[in-house]
Amino acid sequence: MTTSNTGTGAVEPAVSEELARLRDSIDNIDAAVVHMLAERFKCTQQVGHLKARHRLPPADPAREARQIARLRALAESAKLDPAFAEKFLNFIVAEVIHHHERIAESNGGGAGAAPASD
């Protein structure tokens, strides 16, 4: 293995250049992820309002099962750990469901509430 740490706290210039180059790409990817998540949440907020108006439940476990199966297959072909892909999706979906519950509550939702006309 190549030694990159001189032991004096200094890092070889070639190593710090490569680290900076890789970190630039990581920063770009992180920015893209944030923008993609923001767009996804814009869509799921609209789904939340649609569901609340029509008294549909916040969560749809059958839809989630299809998404998990699809994402696991995509992850495998992209050489990403499918278990990680599933955990990541579940993390996002849990947040979306919280949003939908809050939207339903603020719509005066509840089992007995009358459907709003639109």
Ligand SMILES: C=C(O[C@@H]1C=C(C(=O)O)C=C[C@H]1O)C(=O)O
């Ligand atoms: C967005 C929806 O609501 C919930 C959130 C989902 C998601 O974030 O992908 C999927 C299913 C639902 O549990 C939906 O029903 O499509």
